[in-house]
Amino acid sequence: TGDLPPKGKTNKWAAETTPIKVGDGVYICTATNNLAKLDPVSGKPIWTFDAGTKYESVPYTAACRGVSYYRSETTAPDAQCHNRIVESTLDMRLIAVDADTGKPCQQFGENGQVNLLKGLGETVPGFVASTSPPVIVNGAVVVNHQVLDGQKRWAPSGVIRGYSADTGAFLWAWDVNRPGVTTEPEPGEEYSRGTPNSWGPMTGDEQLGLVYVPMGNSAADYYSALRSENENRVSSSVVALDATTGKERWVFQTVHKDVWDYDIGSQSTLFDFTDKGEKVPAIIIPTKRGQTFVLDRRSGKPLTAVE
Template identity: 50%
Template sequence: MSQAQGNYVKPRLLAVVLTLCGVGLSLQGWTLAFLGGSPYYLGAGLLLIAVALLLFRGKPEGAKLYGAFLGVTYLWALFEVGLDPWQLMPRVGLFTVLGLWFLLPRVRRGLLQREPDALLQLPATRPVAAALAILVVALFATNGRYEAKVPTAAGTGQVFDDTGQWRHYGASQRGTRFAPTAQINTTNVGQLEPAWTSRTGVPGEFKGTPIQIDDGLYLCTGRNVILALDPDSGEERWRYNPEIQSARIGFWDTCRGVTYYASPPEQADSNCPERIITATTDARLIAVSKETGETCSDFGDEGEVNLLTGMGEIKPGYYFVTSPPTVANDTLVLGGWVLDNQETGEPSGVVRGFDPVTGALKWAWDMGREDRIGLPAEGETYTRGTPNVWSLTSTDEELGLVYVPTGNATPDYFGGHRSEAMEKYASSVVALDTETGRVRWHFQTTHHDIWDYDVPSQPTLADIPINGALRKVVIVPTKRAQIFVLDRETGEPVTEVAELPTPQTDIPEEFTAPTQPFSVGMPRFDHERLREADMWGITPFDHASCRIQFKRMRYEGPLTPPTTGYGSLYYPGVGGGMNWGSVAVDEVNHLMVVNSLHNPSVVRLIPRAETEAGYNYGIGGAQAGTPYAVYSFFF
């Protein structure tokens, strides 16, 4: 007997691993193929089982077959996704690692039944080496990167806020999110280092954007604690704690920012000539002194206005404010956040304008009672269930307009019950007169919205060159990743908008609009249509599972309506597209910077007979008052 014959052990452990992989992939592959998906997984599973059987018998043909399998897998993967390493990994990563197992000396001896003279003698060596080479190339290849030339010299535009300060949440009342400063540029941005750190001492999330007024920074933390900081050192100058009433707030304890207002000298309280204003998650409007942080006694009731006045019954957590109000021609304009998907009769989405000195209500825009300017009469309330305005507004004080991005009528994913008032202004940008609160114009970005496609971003005002002349526009980013560019005086589209057919509902109690507006005159910031090949995972198994889920759901491209069963996939999802971040506009060089999300969502309608309670708040909800509860999640 030769030296090795008794020591050459068949690679049974590798065979067991490949058997398990093969059985799992075969089962998933059968399901996917039955659903009309890629046949690769079924074929791959059967091939792995065949390789395993050969390895159990100690046949070197098993290595040859695995090499062929690896080659086919790479060809299939490259055909589907090219050299994108992020997409290649779930398709080939595990199988490449298993291929390395074939190169171990113990496995090589077991298959060759002798001592191999060289590594290249094993049939699997070359395919594995080629696979590794492809992965290395993919890792260093350029993927998803686009170079664009931008002007380096001064442009021809106009700077509308050259104070060098950040006086509003979006830099200016126009919401441009651009600082026209020259100290930081492409040559030194890489040298920036932290100058200081300030600890707020408030637990939880911090989502506030500071504003700079003169030599101070002003911001709010969770629970609406207002801080004044020294911008050079970060030292705290004062803080104001409104002592949020926890019983009245909901799941979200967030403050996005504060607002600055300088009172006319003849009107100002002696302790509040300049004030910092915040709207709270327990529905109060509060003004404090910019210098001391003490409440402004001339504002409302000792510095506070109750935002629940006229709202009727408000269940805990059903109405709160996270966005700072906008000062528009000496009017504080704000909306409020209404809890999603709970019931049909949720609090009103009324938008209100207040006097920034006294806190008195100047006007209210109630979509269900547009004839009423002030408070509802005794025994009445603002119209319930109307679209709310939870994001930020912008203003053009010369035109006397404030631009309001609206959400949806409640609940989000069923609209068979909605009135004309609920439909008219939903998912729109609305231009309101700053003095009266009456509508000058509105533009709807989604008709009969049953996807939670609120307009989430602060509208951005800019003057852009069109046909050789500067045009005053309002830029409206949306969750749909569509950006609409409108004349800000009339609301007419400046870039082309087309009404295109979209998929129709299969829910008997529901209806869908036959067409939806698409901003075809602007670049698109989403994929035109998701494919099975766009699904992702970490391993082939969760990758196959994701593809199976995709094939089971209803998906017919953008604006696929919600449905029952496995639900519908819609993309962009509930988070966008665009969201809070809006866009940034360099008004000098006429550049727009866009940050777009790429998260699809799944929405599943649950017939009322199957669930009376619905689901706790996540993105789903009971949708009481409709025939369906809803469950939704990011996919």
């Protein structure tokens, strides 16, 4: 990709991207969020986009795990950005570009970008970073982000947020220690600090209208004394959120009172589970511990024995 560490700087670059193929293109992001559309036959770039991510914004690893594709229902088929590539970045931006040309979608946020630092309060470059592709469900772009482990108890929030895939407008927030409040913080306020964050890839179900969020732990992973009841309730869980409203539908916890950093780092898999001849919409949740859970993705109820 040509995306390399600056000369004289520590090499923190990682190759974690999973390309996607849509139509006549293979779409990738580089370690610092530069985008490209490749010819799937030759591998040659059709277009590239420089995200402008600075070295100072790289956390312990420069990684972009992938991008998302969106076909707009409000933009005319012959207009720019009818088909879009959407990514979130190490320096906390949500970016949308035209899938055919790589040009920024001017109708999305400000010149094709949304500032994801809004509402997070005091932070420093690299403390928070969005490394996994956003998931798009029924016109809502849902974004998560990592928070550096073991730095301070009151680190920036692990809030999950939804934005319009067409305009980039804020839709909702799921903030663990503000239960039932889905709005942005008022001026001078911020999302609740130190809450469990989600850094792995999320999964969406358009038919059910749900987003499945793999959760990690509260800040200061190995110290639990200051965690709230809500933090303990959702850490190391998969949380199903309504993609339109951000309302919590169900929670399935894989470790109770996790002080071992057993974040759910893998993307969940959707499939049809056959139970007594009936097909049940299901979800597979892999974990760091080698335990795998199979749930009814409508309710979060286990479909296989959990001991």
